[in-house]
Amino acid sequence: MLVDRDIRFSVAPMMDWTDRHCRVFHRTLSRRARLYTEMVTAAAVLHGQRDRLLGFDPTEHPVAVQLGGSDPAQLAAAAAICADFGYDEINLNVGCPSDRVQNGAFGACLMREPELVAACVSAMKARVALPVTVKCRIGVDDQDPETALGRLAEDVIAAGCDGLFVHARMAWLKGLSPKENRDVPPLDYSLVRALKRRFPKTPIALNGGLARLDQMLAELDHVDGVMVGRAAYQDPALLLSVDPLFFGAPAPVPDAFAAIEAYGPYIEERLREGAPLHAMTRHVLGIFNGRPGARAWRRHLAAEAVKPGAGLETLTAALANVARGLLADAGAAA
Incomplete structure (x- = not known):
């Protein structure tokens, strides 16, 4: 019911x-x-x-x-x-x-x-x-x-x-x-x-x-x-x-970075089964919307995740773009 x-x-x-x-x-x-x-x-x-x-x-x-x-x-x-x-x-x-x-x-x-x-x-x-x-x-x-x-x-x-x-x-x-x-x-x-x-x-x-x-x-x-x-x-x-x-319950992860990390094992399993990376990453393109580095995140995944053989390293590189954007933003604010 x-x-x-x-x-x-x-x-x-x-x-x-x-x-x-x-x-x-x-x-x-x-x-x-x-x-x-x-x-x-x-x-x-x-x-x-x-x-x-x-x-x-x-x-x-x-x-x-x-x-x-x-x-x-x-x-x-x-x-x-x-x-x-x-x-x-x-x-x-x-x-x-x-x-x-x-x-x-x-x-x-x-x-x-x-x-x-x-x-x-x-x-x-x-x-x-x-x-x-x-x-x-x-x-x-x-x-x-x-x-x-x-x-x-x-x-x-x-x-x-x-x-x-x-x-x-x-x-x-x-x-x-x-x-x-x-x-x-x-x-x-x-x-x-x-x-x-x-x-x-x-x-x-x-x-x-x-x-x-x-x-x-x-x-x-x-x-x-x-x-x-x-x-x-x-x-x-x-x-x-x-x-x-x-x-009234805690979120399962503290932030968007942790959510991508939690998604990683599932992506790895599907990749081993032959699924292309972009089939999974197309759903995460908006996770950093409104944050520094979001555009670079989307651009990197859109260009690289569709390539044959693309793996988790593509996701890691895209995350690095967001991290650099946050550091640059923090430096500008300081």
């Missing part, structure tokens, strides 16, 4: 970003943040290379898998497979606005079919003992958002949904790209706050436009949790504050 504290802080599922390497790195920064996979379709789970699609490192817990689909039986079978892999939660995507997802008749377009979403939730709940949650928008296209969100929530909660993650924007499926759909439709946090008042027993988390820690903490006066996407990925050092501020 999912409880509100479980979703107090989550890192959003993001296609091409929150892969298994990213999640391991984020786990070096926070022990308590709930992590989510990229969306994987139910059909891919059933017919694809499951170890590649669903495999994860044990250090990632608590970690949830996000499924895409609209066929209740197919989703139920996929959820059972995900449960066997050891995930902590099954999350259904009812928010992605991409053309590919729309063509597959799932994602955000399911906001128009709350009864079908409820049937999907019910089918998964019948197959797995894990929490089953839904990530949605507040509506799509010409829907009235208050009505659309309220109806979806009512139906899926009646079907047994264990929690809702609400991206507080409409999805405009006609005329906007997925990237534009993350920024152009205006945010409406008030609708999500009102939803929580309407369903006080259901864990509800707010997603969309959250960038500052004080802003995130303030929202906990209204909802049970926050789900943070681009801010956590592009400025991962933000995650160092999550355990102390949101959970």
